[in-house]
Amino acid sequence: MTQARPRATGEPDPVPAPPNRRERGDCWLWLGAGVALCVVVTVWSFARGHTNLLAACLVGLSLIGAAHRSLPVVAETGFVLWLASDHLGAGLAGHLPLFAVLLMYLAHRVPSIAMQASMLPAVTVWFVSFARTPGAHYSFYGMVVAVSCFVSLALFTANSLGRPRAAPRRIDMILNSASGNTAHYAQAFAEGARRGGAAVIVHRFHDYRDFAPDLTGDALVLAFPVYGWKPPWPLLWYMVGRLPRGRGKPAFVLYTAAGGPENVSLIAWIVLRLKGYRYAGRSWAIYPVNIATFRLGPSKFWRWLDTLVPLSADVSSARQQGEEFARSVPTGHPLLVWPLGLFLIGLILDNPWVNVVLYRNHAWRRRCRQCKLCIEFCPARRLSMVGGVPRPRGTCTLCLGCVNLCPTNAMQMTAWTEYGNPYRPRWPELTVLKERLRQTAGGKDASR
16 A cells, blocks of 8 residues: 655655644643642642532643643543542542543643653552541442542553654554544544654555555554444454554554543553554544434434534644654543443444344335445445345444435434434545445555
8 A cells, every 4th residue: 555645845844843842831831730730729628628629620621621722632531520520528539530630631741751650659649648538438439430540540651651752654544434534533643644754554444354454664543433432343353353463663543432432542552552552642533423313303403513523623633643643742642541331331232243133224115226335335244135125144333334325315223223314424535435445455545
């Protein structure tokens, strides 16, 4: 596969530039503000016996949002803090989730590895010192919250110490995108990486049985949508079974979701580390929901709602992160462990065995025009023409491409999608039909 787009005349020089003094100063400024908030809250609580946890969380989220300029960051950290609220009691110990999340997100882009590594011992010493303040209590879920905080800090430290030093020159991007949403987000990241001086080779993932990319680059980017709080099961199967050893290569994770991604980044981190990659960061954005079941109401309303996301700031942030990744500058978001295990439910409800029975396609004969678009798209090779209409046989990848791409709304998932509006891709040029993909060399698509 060749480079997706050569550098045109007039583009920035590909030699990577180090972060300027203003960028470094801003990182230190936000970290200083976060540390000051932690100190003020601690002193106030110790002197007065309590403090307003909600007010402290709002100030902390404002600092995180201003530093990262990203709605998904605020949404994710805010939801995690809401889950953790009051489960460690009304004492100072109840501020552990806030302090852990705040310091991680503000220290993530600080260029000092020593400062990043100091977050875990600093928060640990603080927690041990104030763990038995009046009002502290530890239920079972409170212990889960505390453990998730310290695991997040430990992973943050490990990722900081193992941060790649050399800038990658050739990046392999494995892109799993059915509706084109993730492809749009990954495209912005790739543009930034090329601006940072790296060549980006895009390998379109559609079916793990046909996927055999030549990963010869010195860095890896995984881009995928979130299915059931986890990566799509075919991509996860490939990552676990067929992804080549990384041998110390840096790896960055991109994903899109219409709601909370939960611990999908933790799953990717575990697999990448076991495969020998250096985890360099992650980033995600909110994109339109592509599950017809949840798209109830007038179709005009959903067409309007689909135009609201992604936010332009998140797309611009992806370009910046791509450039910084190509320059080996700390970027993206730190790994945050949610005190939930919803991904286990996702693994149970979406896998190659359950999907054979749980998700069944059917086509309405009076609507079907026999265009065979669903057959050409299906990555699982599940559909075939029987009696003049597409019929399913075998497992399903749950990409819902057959439902969303059907021009006459004839294809449905039995008792699941008939009552909602299909998602018509906003970027149809970024979708890839299976047969078109097979016709390209090696199962790769350089033009998407």
